[in-house]
Amino acid sequence: MQFREIIGQESIKQRLIQTIAENRVSHAQLFLSCDGSGALLLAIAYAQYINCLDKSASDSCGVCSSCRKYERYIHPDLHFSYPFFASKDVKIATDVLDEWRTMLLSDPYFDLDIWRSRLNAENKQANINIAECHDIIKKLSYKAFEAETKVLIMWLPEFLDKEGNALLKIIEEPPKNTLFILVGNNQEQILSTLLSRTQIVKIPKLADTIIERYLMEQHGLPEEEATTYTFLADGNMVEAKQLVAHTQNDHAERFAEWLRMGYGNRVPDLISFTEQAASWGRENQKNFLKYGISFLRECSLLLSGADELVKLPERTLDTAKKLSTHVLNLNMAAALIEELEKAHYHIERNANPKILFLDVSLQLVKTIKFKSLPKGTQYIYN
CATH class of the missing domain: 3.40.50.300 (P-loop containing nucleotide triphosphate hydrolases)
Known part of the structure; x- marks a missing residue:
């Protein structure tokens, strides 16, 4: 070497x-x-x-x-x-x-x-x-x-x-x-x-620019996809390579839609989402949950006024800003992160994904309901 x-x-x-x-x-x-x-x-x-x-x-x-x-x-x-x-x-x-x-x-x-x-x-x-x-x-x-x-x-x-x-x-x-x-x-x-x-x-940790360039040059990823994987990897080349091998690159939209379902208390849609998530395979399930944790942490930075530390890609950053302005607060973000971290832990230990994602979805509804912003706040997402 x-x-x-x-x-x-x-x-x-x-x-x-x-x-x-x-x-x-x-x-x-x-x-x-x-x-x-x-x-x-x-x-x-x-x-x-x-x-x-x-x-x-x-x-x-x-x-x-x-x-x-x-x-x-x-x-x-x-x-x-x-x-x-x-x-x-x-x-x-x-x-x-x-x-x-x-x-x-x-x-x-x-x-x-x-x-x-x-x-x-x-x-x-x-x-x-x-x-x-x-x-x-x-x-x-x-x-x-x-x-x-x-x-x-x-x-x-x-x-x-x-x-x-x-x-x-x-x-x-x-x-x-x-x-x-x-x-x-x-x-x-x-x-x-x-x-x-x-x-x-x-x-x-490896710099984001190093990992992003590696993914683009060695794996032929387009810039936007490489940026998303780099964000998820957080300086970890092992994680970046696993993401390229296993991840379906639509976590941003999937996670945003999951939050929409939870905010709107759309239980039938949440059950349908649970069925879909159960079919992804363990690695994609873990990576989806990890994406959600990373995304909510970036939202927490926005809520704390530390915009300069946020590393989200531009398109996802716009969604995060809307969420942080109109939906999320720090207590809610912290509670959601805790739920996702527990789910990630149990997926690693071969929990039944259908039961697990249904439980997390219901916890999502409960967390948004009881830790939401004051009544009357307008929900603007798109």
Whole structure:
């Protein structure tokens, strides 16, 4: 993985390269970011650059023996650790190393849900167990096989329970020329004893312009559609790719019409909508609810007078402004968001979509009725 293959994050790339040029590479680092930012890819590219035999001022060469092995994730001095789903056949992370490499090679932008699906994990709990910690200590106690620096990249250290304390000594006093890179999403869920021993590198979400340009150039989307997907993805490239693969791009009108039904207390139409929504499939149902949550949050910004922070496309922005002026208030928006978030949670856990969307539709009517603007307010929507 070369830096040039990673989408966006130019300032972080330069910062990482500079630490190597100035010989300021901390032996234990935590790349902290949200899903879909490319943090794991940056960690791999960073390790490849460190061990490249013919690096330039801006990237690894990509052709030396070290780079060729890094490109296929088979370098003997590159080690990975990650959450897995223990079973009688899977005791440590290397037991599913082939699946890990296959996933990285097919599409390096992924999240835990995608990783779970690769392993057919069903309802098992992911973790990084004590056996994995002992295996890490064992691997890193050996001398480097051919590279100058041994590297361990741990994805999602949040899944280290208290057993992770077994790694503290080797992280604090590592063998010579050993680099630890932890790649996490949630600082609060990482052991404080690990945090205190790492240098934190905060990696921002991808800029909307970066994702929008990627969708237009790599997926051939028209600008308006790319803008909508970018809004929904909110800096997450994994989400953006899933939207392209699964989403039917009419969420804006669908959600607006759903609100119309709720405002007008059109129960027969709401029942018909429920039947339709139940047939979409789980991914489209989740994305529809996520769109509604994002849309209502943008409306909340308008209601709070923070118009400059709103990221809605122009056509949808006009609808949001009308809603915020004539229908919504902050209490109503907050209540609707809460209902949609609960629905999204239950859809992820395979709730019956027909029952769920009917319940949410009725809650929509109830919320609009009891948290609406003062009586007599005119409803102007189109």
